[in-house]
Amino acid sequence: MDRVIIFDTTLRDGEQAAGGTLNVKEKLEIARQLEKLNVDVIEAGFPISSPGDFEAVRLIAGEVRTPVICGLARAAPEDIDRVWEAVKEAEHPRIHIFLSASDIHLVYQLKKSRNEIIQISRNTVSLAKERTNDIEFSPMDASRTEPEHIYQMLEAVIDAGATTVNIPDTVGYAIPDEFGGLIEGIFQNVPNISRAIVSVHCHNDLGLAVANSLESLRRGARQVECTINGIGERAGNASLEEIVMAIKTRKDFFDLATNINTTQIYKASRLVSELTGFPVQPNKAIVGANAFRHESGIHQDGVIKRSITYEIMDPRTVGIPASSLVLGKLSGRHAFKERLSELGYSLTDDDFDRAFSAFKELADKKKGVTDRDIESLVAEEQRTVSEVYHLDRIQVSCGDRGIPTAAVRLVAPDGRVLEDAALGTGPVDAVYKAINRLVGVPNELTEFTVKSVTEGIDAVGEVLIRIESEGVTYTGRGADTDIIVASAKAYINALNRLLAAKKTG
Ligand code: KIV
Ligand code: ZN
Numbered sequence: 059m060d061r062v063i064i065f066d067t068t069l070r071d072g073e074q075a076a077g078g079t080l081n082v083k084e085k086l087e088i089a090r091q092l093e094k095l096n097v098d099v100i101e102a103g104f105p106i107s108s109p110g111d112f113e114a115v116r117l118i119a120g121e122v123r124t125p126v127i128c129g130l131a132r133a134a135p136e137d138i139d140r141v142w143e144a145v146k147e148a149e150h151p152r153i154h155i156f157l158s159a160s161d162i163h164l165v166y167q168l169k170k171s172r173n174e175i176i177q178i179s180r181n182t183v184s185l186a187k188e189r190t191n192d193i194e195f196s197p198m199d200a201s202r203t204e205p206e207h208i209y210q211m212l213e214a215v216i217d218a219g220a221t222t223v224n225i226p227d228t229v230g231y232a233i234p235d236e237f238g239g240l241i242e243g244i245f246q247n248v249p250n251i252s253r254a255i256v257s258v259h260c261h262n263d264l265g266l267a268v269a270n271s272l273e274s275l276r277r278g279a280r281q282v283e284c285t286i287n288g289i290g291e292r293a294g295n296a297s298l299e300e301i302v303m304a305i306k307t308r309k310d311f312f313d314l315a316t317n318i319n320t321t322q323i324y325k326a327s328r329l330v331s332e333l334t335g336f337p338v339q340p341n342k343a344i345v346g347a348n349a350f351r352h353e354s355g356i357h358q359d360g361v362i363k364r365s366i367t368y369e370i371m372d373p374r375t376v377g378i379p380a381s382s383l384v385l386g387k388l389s390g391r392h393a394f395k396e397r398l399s400e401l402g403y404s405l406t407d408d409d410f411d412r413a414f415s416a417f418k419e420l421a422d423k424k425k426g427v428t429d430r431d432i433e434s435l436v437a438e439e440q441r442t443v444s445e446v447y448h449l450d451r452i453q454v455s456c457g458d459r460g461i462p463t464a465a466v467r468l469v470a471p472d473g474r475v476l477e478d479a480a481l482g483t484g485p486v487d488a489v490y491k492a493i494n495r496l497v498g499v500p501n502e503l504t505e506f507t508v509k510s511v512t513e514g515i516d517a518v519g520e521v522l523i524r525i526e527s528e529g530v531t532y533t534g535r536g537a538d539t540d541i542i543v544a545s546a547k548a549y550i551n552a553l554n555r556l557l558a559a560k561k562t563g
Contacts, residue, residue, distance in 0.1 A: 062305060062316050063281035064298065065099040065257065066092050068330060069114070070130055071295050072285035073103070077505075077524055077531045078334040081555060082562070083444070085114040088286075089122045091329050095322040097298075099126040101154065101283075105144040106137045110562065112144050119148035126192065128152035133182040142189040152192040154224075155182050159197035159211055161204070172207050180214040187219035194222040196259065201225075201232040205240060209247045216248070222255045222281060227270055230263025230293060238273035245278050257281030260296045262288060267296035272304055275314060286330040287338055287345065299323045299344040299376065307371055324377035325402040332437050335522050335533030337509075344376055377402065384426035387418070401429060403436055413439050423539045424516045434511045434518050434537045438547070441535065446471050446554045447497060452546050456485040464488035466546070468496050486545045493546065497553055501527040508541050521548040525556065532556045 069085050072078065080088070085102070092100050102118040103111040119127045127148035131137035133155050145151035157179050164170055170178075179195065186193050195215040200208055212223050225244070227237060241258065245251055258274040258281070260267040271282045288297030302318045309315070327345035331338050340347040350373040352358045360367030379400055385393060394417055398405060405413060416435050421427050427435075442448065448469040456462040465479040466489060478495045482488030490503065505524035510517035519541040523534045534552025538544040 060314050061280070062275060062314050063098045063255065063257070064302065064316050064318055065101065065128075065281050065283040066095075066097040066285065066298060067101040067259075067283050067295065068092070068285040068289065068298075069118075070101040070103050071259075071283075071291055072289040072330070072334075074291045075289045075294065075334070075336065077533065078289060078336060079531060079533070079559075080114075080333055081558060082110060082114045082117060084333045086117055086121065088326075088330060088333060089118040091322065091326045092286075093122050093124050094319065095326050096317050096319045097125055098317060099128055099152065099281075101128045101130060103144075104130040106131065106140040110559070112140065113562075115141075115144035116147070119145045119151065123149045126150040126152045128154050128194065130154050130156065131182075131186070133157040133178050135182070135185055138182060138186045138189070142186075146189070150192065151190050152194060152222075153186045153190060154194040154196065155179075155186060156196040156198050156226075157182075158199055159203040159208060160199035162202060163199050172210075176211055176214050179211055180218045183215045183218035183220050191219075191221065193220045194224055194257070195220040196224040196226050198226055199228045201227040201237060201240065202229065205243050205247070208240070209244065212244060212248045212254075213250055216250045216254045220254055222257050223251075224257035224259050224281070224283065225274070225279070226259040227261055227267075228259075230261035230267060232260070232266065232270050233264075234266060234269045234273035237270045238277040241274045241277040241279050255281050257283060259283035261291065262293040262295065265293070267294070268300045268304070271296045271301055272312070275305070275312060286326050287336065287342070289330065289334060289336055297343075299327060303344050303371060303376065306375075320375050321377040322402070328433060332535070335524065335535060337507075337522070344371075349373075350378060379429050384428055385417070385421065385432075386426055387421035389417075389421065389427075397429070397432060398436070401432060405436070409439065409443075420518070420539065424518070425514070428512050430511045431518050434520060437535070438537045441547075441551050444558075445550070446557045447550055449546055449550045450475065452489055452492075452543060454485040454488060454542055456488075462488045464492045466492040466496065468493070468550070485542050489542060489546045490549055493549055493553070497557075499527065499553060499556060501525040501532075501553075501556065504531065506545075508544070511537070519544045521545045523548045523552055525549075525552045527556055530556075530559070532559070 102115040105112040105115050115129045129141035129145045131141045141153050197211045256279045258279045260270040284296040284298040288294040305314050357368045450467040452466050454464045462482045462485045467477045476496045478492050480491035482491050504526050507522045520537045521544040532552045532555045534548040536544040536547025
């Protein structure tokens, strides 16, 4: 088989990234985009880890029909029951069981012998097999495990019915040739390996997750586990877009293919960045802002003459909009709708009306409205759809002589209008203090970043913040041409997420 199964774990391992918590609605939105991207498997969560995770997996299993929907379980009966409860309504459900394999984990963490581990693995796979045929098994920390033990574990779980065996480089320790050697060794030493798909799951602690994954494909692996933008635990996982585009661009080398609809990559990247609050670095391969920008005169000259001189991929193949036409205040509903659809949005009539009036307001303040402005504006509108508190208006006074003061008006969930004012060390501090007086939820601001969406003095400013309450981090984003307003919106957005999470437990 020369097709590689793309297993996306953005919603599970990706969400394990510190500070990247997503709520149920956001997970469903990402899952829908992953379906458009045509990934083969969505690992939707770790159902036993929290009621929210269980709910998200259950909802995705019920609504996202094309890909396999997978839930993660430790090798324990209660975990398997919980995954099954969450995925059983899926068109194609999968249970993914993991158990530590390396002596480091066995001695210091699990305090079990290798034989006990093999027995537990075999028994839990047999148990899961009573629920569904599609079972994946992962020997955790495989890259630091004696290969002989991995071979024995894999033989036992395949014997018990595992249909995919996944080899994780859990701590991102492997080097491509060595990891590829492990995969090759598996094919040579596990007698029943032809009854399972061999998968790999690489972390990026040494920056080698994509290289290790690609080398494994060369040595026979046919499923690769990855995340959008490479987000994940610690330094992250292998990045989906890099793996997929390497396979596509270097078909001459790999002679492999995927089912991915690459034109949905850019949209998926923006959505995940937007909802997790993890910005994409400008020089990030495939989806970074500079990935297709040519700065040097020699390069620009070459690309103008023939793009192949310095461009190995056409930006349109990853869904980066081709036109750089800028809309302005004379642009009408039709032009705006057309641009939205070129950017991959299909909004309901209500959402479109709201986005269009936000566009008109922005076009009045700003000379040209670019694609990035539109993306930011639509995201801002979508953030306000299910608000708990709504920011109605703010007014600040500040300067090097004055005492920063802010007055804020919010609309409460019951429709009451709430107003208060506060002093602060600066205008943002004053606004946040005034909001705190009205909302009254204790929290600590742990991160605050402002960046402009495009160049120019009239650019839209995007504010990203993180707040912490009872040990949990909540992200908030806001966009406006006025960065104090954007800061207030971001704070309300984070508080709304905090309140919604508390409400659903
Ligand atoms: O990194 C890892 O080992 C994992 C397993 C659960 C597959 O995420
Ligand atoms: Zn992992």
